Amino acid sequence: MLAFSVIFRTQARRLRLHILPRTSSLIGERCRMSSMNPLAAVCQVTSTPDKEANFAACKRLVEQAKKRGACMVFLPEGFDYIGSSRDETLELSESMEGDTISRYTQLARKLEVWLSLGGFHERGEKWESDRRIYNSHIIINAQGHVVSVYRKGHLFDVELTGKGVSLKESAFTIPGPGLTPPVQTPIGKVGLGVCYDLRFPELSLALRRQEAEILTYPSAFTVTTGAAHWEVLLRARAIETQCFVLAAAQVGSHHAKRASYGHALAVDPWGVVIGDCGGVETGVALVEIDMQKLRDTRRDMPVQQHRREATFYSSLDSTG
């Protein structure tokens, strides 16, 4: 009998529930059955500069998640690698046609599972002359086709005085051109962001306006900013858009100079944390995507209808 564990959080207590599907044949069917809520898998990994080892670790988690009944598996920013210098980060990058994406499309096809690959280091169009990359969030369907790509719009150029955080993403990355429309998947309509984008509610509101039901922020948050802001920001985006929010994450030490906060998280449209991978280990949290919860939340408190964006922006214009 196959069992899977879902990590639920009730206030300060964490409970691990073991749920037994009635028969193992239900697992493959779950994504197609309208009577059961689909399962999403939010992964937490520790990428290093070793691409082979990272692929092996991610593949194991995707296989585990599929076995436990997931229809769609979410991997974090830098799932391919986290480089130890600007030069190494650039050197290891690939195009969409390279080995890495080809291996993941094969994996998706073989396991018949959808994948969200957050934060792929993608060589830009003018790589040969400018050596710049995009930070790309790629969606692959269960037939192994790339169905959507969003290129991170907000770059993390941040230096926190006295807090040991100093990163300049724009030194190697080009910002993406803008929003990618939400994509229909077996778990719902998924809107794409990446990591630092989480801090900009105008992106999540634009995705909500385009009918997103699930927002995704695959991340590699720093330990300092993660401890201060991560859960608050994710819950705020969920509450104000009334969407599920799924955020796969990097955890622990990538190399001598860099570590990540962890806590890959899943939040429901009411703002409740329904999955949390913790701050220590790699792993996967399986969560039910119950669209009735979303419909109830939006019906009871129709904030999207109450929104008066135009009023506030036009008053800004008139006051200069």
Ligand SMILES: O=C(O)CNC(=O)[C@H](CS)NC(=O)CCC(=O)C(=O)O
């Ligand atoms: O560098 C790579 O290889 C992959 N990219 C990242 O890890 C990015 C850019 S440096 N990290 C973040 O955006 C952290 C955001 C953050 O921590 C916050 O908003 O507080």
